[in-house]
Amino acid sequence: MRGDRLLSLVLLLQARPTAAAPDLAERLGVSVRTVLRDVEALSAAGIPVYTERGRGGGIRLLDTYRAGLAHLSRAEGAGLAVGQARLAGDLGLGDALDTALEKLTGAGGRALRGGLADARSHVLVDVDPWMRSGEPVPHLPAIHEALLRQRRISMVYRDSDDIRAGRTVDPAGLVAKAGVWYLVTAEPALLRVARVESCTVLDEPAHRPPGFDLEAAWSALREGVEARPRDLAVVAEARPEAAAMCRRLLARHLRNPAAGGTRLELSFNGVNHAVGSLLGLGTRLEVVEPPEVRDAMRAAALEVAAMYPM
Template sequence: MGVRGDRLLSLVLLLQARPSAAAPELAERLGVSVRTVLRDVEALSGAGIPVYTERGRGGGIRLLDTYRTGLAHLSHAEGAGLAVGQSRLAGDLGLGDALDTALEKLTGAGGRALRGGLAEGRSHVLVDVDPWMRSGEPVPHLPAIHEGLLRGRRLRLVYRDSRDERETRTVDPAGLVAKAGIWYLVTAEPALLRVARVEACEALPDRAARPPGFDLAEAWAALREGVESRPRQLSVTVRVQPAAAAMARRLLARHLRGPAAGTDRWELAFNGVAHAVGSLIGLGPRVEVLDPAPVRAAMREAALAVAALYQAGENG
């Protein structure tokens, strides 16, 4: 099928996905001019497809609802968008528009019943992939990593680790995982890299060495188990405001070493000072670090830095 044939079929499927659409809207979705859309409508009508235009307010280009092509005719990018499924995550990968178009095409091919079911489902169920008290991390290099992964290329990354040290790594990408709104790159070793910590990405001409029979779900399960079972070496004692106990318990559940019932002093465990500060600073005065001294001092420095930032804004 040629370029125009692809476009004509896409036009039919877009019209099936909605009762009526304006020519400028269709032109934008198809990446052509309004005049081209109108010519395509004439061509479809001449070929016996029941498409017509309605003038006046509320008018547009319409297709008889009883007409079905029986095909979704999805592009490679649209298929990749469907594999991700969730709109925010597809947007991170640069596939947000492709996912929307794929859903429109599938809805069009399914007809009125599928269109109604999709609309009803969207009005009753919302999937929010971000954890409480935190939005998704910026991942500007995720589309490049995803593209290199799909092309089977080795990647040269500038990576900032959890100790804030930068290094250049050459990796064989094996898969991407989104966990609670956080993206991770699984490498062939296997190893786990947090995509938000990637500061530069270059796809190399070398082929990535993805192991034969590699199973991303199995690799992720093993890596996740290693992270979850990793012993936390730093013990931190905090005082929790009684009014904030329920919220703090929910946010710090993974770090708890079991606060005694009826006490405001909790024992927590972290991987290091930076990990502790990053986990506790957002709770503000609701949680006070009592011990050890290095964590208390680091919390004080972080709080002063935030206060100085806003003080400078007031003075400016």
Template sequence: MRADRLLSLVLLLQARPSSAAPELAARLGVSVRTVLRDVAALSSAGIPVYAERGRGGGIRMLPAYRAGLAHLNAAEGTGLAVGQSRLAGELGLGDALDTAIEKIIGAGGQALRGGLAQGRRHVIVDVDPWMRSGEAVPLLPAIHDGLLRGRCLSLDYEDSDGARSRRTVTPAGLVAKAGIWYLVTSEPALVRVSRVHECTVLPAPAVLPTGFDLDAAWARLRDRVEARPRPLTVLVSVSPPAVALVRRVLARHLAPASGASSSHLVRLSFAGVPHAVGSLLGFGAQLTVVDPPAVRTAMRTAAEAVVALYADP
């Protein structure tokens, strides 16, 4: 274990030839005193690393020294496979990803460090869709832990209609789609992680069907969701300044135009009346439902409920 820590210390110092002892201690999960002892041991072994005391001091390594092995642990390897900082952080692997990148930079030298810095200056990867931030997923690390341990999970789950139930699932994999985490189970089926209220890792092993392929299962589930019928067509009249906004935000609901068209009339498709009301009510007075009457009535009922909620006592 100490040998692993010593090599990790060397690689972290290669990435940052001068680092504060408390920072290294936090990275390695040990005390500052342990870091100083490790520095002394490395120095005795002929590795050009030393502690510099005083203001602006720290643990330093001669820039010319190079060890060519990145030596990532399991958590760092998993974090690197995820790749994106926010997603790794939600899995509880944010620090592991940062450490893995620093180790690789340390093993790769100045050229790799410069290339990474240049890439970060010119490319940003944002996994969240427009008009929506990522969902809170406090139980994602527990679900991920059960998945890695190959155990079944007992979940307190709330479905899209708000009904809660206890279910036991066999986890097969996790998918981050447009900033939203899903658990793929062995059926296969999708469990939206943000709707899990409680997760218990069970002793029972998670046995997947013979030949189960996560990529293929996800492709089938994705196609099933994208092909889900939306039989309700809703015609809305949009105020001219909001036409572009409505078309952008509701792009996946746009229905093919039929008959005479108008720039302010937009035809949309939804799974049902509640789906339509939930999607349209947030636009307030920027749009008006023209047809069908059932959606107009439901919008009025929902709006009256909001007014009543904020009425003076």
């Protein structure tokens, strides 16, 4: 265990010109005193590590020294596989990703360290859609752990019609699509992780079909969602000053995307789908037809108004 920690300390020092002992202690999950003892042990073993006192001081490793191996942990490898910081954070792997990058840049030397710094200062990857931040997924780390351990999951799931039901599933993979996490089960089926209201990892082994291909399963499930018939036609009238914004936000529902003006012809899977998509636009848009959608919009608006009595 100490040998792993000493190697991790060397690789962390390679990734930083100078590191403060408290920062290293936090990274390694030990006390500052332990870090200082480890520095002494490394120095006694002939590794060129030393401390500098005073303002701007810290623990240093000669830049010419290379450990040669990244020696990543399982969590750090998983963090690298995800790659994107926010998604790794959702999985509980944010710190592991940071540490893995530090180890790799340390093993790669000054050139790789400079390249990573340049990339981070010039390129930002934002996985969330416009006007929507990432949705909370408190049960995602447990689902991820069940997936890695190949264990079944017992959960309470709320579907798109707001119906809650208990179910037991065999997890087969996780997919992040436009910042939204989905669980692919062995059936296969697709569950939105944000709709999991409770989750228990069981001791029962999960059944994952031999040769299961996550990418192929996801492609088939995605095609099923995208090909789902939207047979409810809705006509709405947008305020002139809001027409462009409404068209942009409702682009995937437009029946004639090339048309302009304030009149929007839309398609939805059903009344609930239409209300959920249109209510957030408030008074910027009025549903003209069909009557059942107008009635549902009015009922939903009255429910919202009732929450804020005078």
